[in-house]
Amino acid sequence: MNAPLPDVPEVRVVGLPQLTQGFDLVERLDLGLHLKVHGPLEPIAGELLARLTEEISLRGRGGAGFPFGRKLRAVAASAIRRGVRPVVVVNGSEGEPACRKDTVLLNRSPHLVLDGALLAAEALGARTLVVAVTRDSTEISIRAALAERGLSDRRGQRMRARVVRTPERMVSGEASAVVRAINGGPALPPGRRVRAAESGVGGAPTLLSNAETFAQLAVAARIGARRYSRTGTAAEPGTVLLTISGAVARPMVVEVPTGVPLRYVLQLAGAPPAPEGVLTGGYHGEWIGSAAVHEAVVSRDSLASVGGSLGAGAILPIGPDTCPLGEALRVAHWLAAESAGQCGPCRLGLPAAAGGLADVVNGGGPTALEALREVTRALKGRGACKHPDGSARFFASTLSAFTDDLAAHVLYGGCGRETQGVLPLPLPDHRDAAELTQSSERIVIDWTRCQGHGLCADVVPELIRINPDGYPSVADVVVPVQLRGRAQRAVRRCPALAMRIEQTDPPEPDRAPRPALPAAHRRELGSGPQHGLR
Structure with missing residues (x-):
């Protein structure tokens, strides 16, 4: 429990291997063995390559699932319109603790990935290839593969190729963060929406996709659309x-x-x-x-x-022997710590949501649950990158999936199960995240004094919102340390002196498990994780 995944875990295959062909022979396919296993690969003209990707419905395998053919055509059109050569980028930056598929490919079959990337580069007329990686083992493997092909970043080569190292963080694998790192900046999203197909590495149109996508392209180019689709x-x-x-x-x-x-x-x-x-x-x-x-x-x-x-x-x-909300809380703290710190929803909203979930898990009651839902809704569509939206999706799904356990925590203070920590996380980062997002302070409003001026919501909108009746709605959660100063400012600015900050007892880190709910109560609260708590 609580153990991070190894760089290259066990690899299995169901049916006939395509991407993992040859894995039963050696730990890593060098160029010679790669060609024996997969065979040579001939160049394909740009239009034919785009048609191939459309015939096999190839989508990006990095999470967004964007059609690869559309991306290929967009880069080509931009390069022709601007009269510049595009760049091809392999995104091997797997900063998520639960993902290792791209790392496995780059470590064990790097030439299959390079085949796809070089095939796309040739079709587009690109003369620059960049591979972004996060781990030592992956960097060693890719550098060796480039050397085996005689590729380097020396001037005068027909194809210049290099490896860029990015931090092992969630936000560092986002496309704009990878481009920013390649351009010499920090591996963080730039805070504005920029299409790599229009302006990416060095300002040139850039085809960027993850390692598995390029490997799939190499397989399809070898065996053809008809055989691939079988x-x-x-x-x-x-x-x-x-x-x-x-x-x-x-x-x-x-x-x-x-x-x-x-x-x-x-x-x-x-x-x-x-x-x-x-x-x-x-x-x-x-x-x-x-x-x-x-x-x-x-x-x-x-x-x-x-x-x-x-x-x-x-x-x-x-499994059924761990608290699902406790497992989600561990991930929530990690997501909050992975913030790029460049926009309010990420820098302030995610710690507030993690603190709100902690309050629900530790018996904060229905008010804490409603406050968490408000914070989660406030995260959507407001971030400078996809991290707040993805995190909000995780929070919302947690609240809708585990309604029995949610009801047990909200109504009875617990579900009777300990959190075993089965979801992989980097342990030091998780502990730091928990310390950063929890505090022992809470905003309280004296409703006998509140006159609905609304100044408090202007100061700290992550915790306070104005209801349709004109009066504030306060998130009944602990104040994250990042919001402490603004929360105090909101208290001072209240003309009616209706607000205060109270100290609360911090949650016990190793509290004894709550007694399990009687079976009758659990049936009354819903029959499974697909039901919503109303």
């Missing part, structure tokens, strides 16, 4: 790489055809036969319950139809 579903042909961790006997990366039942993949990793819930898509993803697990197959559309998401390909089940 595997998987008609709507989403081919295979996908999944990272399976959480409450499993064997954390692994598995290559699986689309259309395979999700429950089979979980059984392969040794997950509980009736999981309490399964987090799909990683820490920016969504929870599904046991019933949905038995309905879903591995595909973007199928998971979405049961309330889940494929996202970055991370699948994390948890």
Whole structure:
């Protein structure tokens, strides 16, 4: 428990391997063995390559799922319009603790990824290739692969290639953060929406996608659209790489055809036969319950139809012997600490949401729950990057998926189970995040004095909002340390002297488990994680 995943976990395959072909022979395919296993790859003209990606419905495998053909055409059009050569970037920056599929590819089959990237570069007329990575092992593997191909960043080469190292952080893998790091800046989103296809590395149009996407392109270019589409579903042909961790006997990366039942993949990793819930898509993803697990197959559309998401390909089940809200709280603290600190929703809203969830878990009652929902709603659509939106999705899914446990914590102060910490996190970062987001102060309003001036909401909107009746609604959560100064300012600015900050007892870190709810109470509160608490 509480152990981070290794750089390269166990790798399994369901059916015939495509991306993982040759993994049964060696730990890493060098260039010679790569060519023996996969065969040579001939260049493909730009229009033909775009058609190929459209025929196989290739989408980005980094989380957003954007159609690769549209991205390819957009970069080509921008380069032609501006009269400049584009740049190709392989995004191997896996900063999420639950994801290892790109790291596995770059460590064990780096030339398959480079094949796809160089194929796209040739089709676009690009002369610069950049590979962004986060880990030592990945950097060593990619540098060796470039050397085996005779590629470097020396001037005068027809194709210049280099490796850029980014920090192992959630926000550092975001496309704009990767471009910013390559351009010599910090590996953080720039705080404004910029399309890499228009202006990316060095201001040039940039084709940026993750390692698995380029590897899929290399496989499809070798075997053709018809043969590629024989595997998987008609709507989403081919295979996908999944990272399976959480409450499993064997954390692994598995290559699986689309259309395979999700429950089979979980059984392969040794997950509980009736999981309490399964987090799909990683820490920016969504929870599904046991019933949905038995309905879903591995595909973007199928998971979405049961309330889940494929996202970055991370699948994390948890068992019935751990507190799901406690597990979510650990992730919430980590998400808050991963903030780029460049916009209010990320710098202030995420710590407030993590503190609000802590208040709910520790028996804050219905008012704390409603305050958390208000904070979560306030995060959506206001961030400078996708981190606040993804985190808000995780919070909202947690509140809607585990209604029995949520009711137990809200109405009875606990669900009777300890938090075992089965979701992988970097332990030091998690502890620091918890310390940063919790405090022992709370805003209180004296309603006999409040006159509805609304100045408090202007000062600290993350904690105070104005209701339709003109009076403030205060989030009944502990004040995050980042908001302490503004909360005090809101108190001082109140003309009616109706506000104050009170000290509360901090939650006990190792509190004894609450007694379990009687079975009758649990039935009254809903029959499963798919029901909403009303």
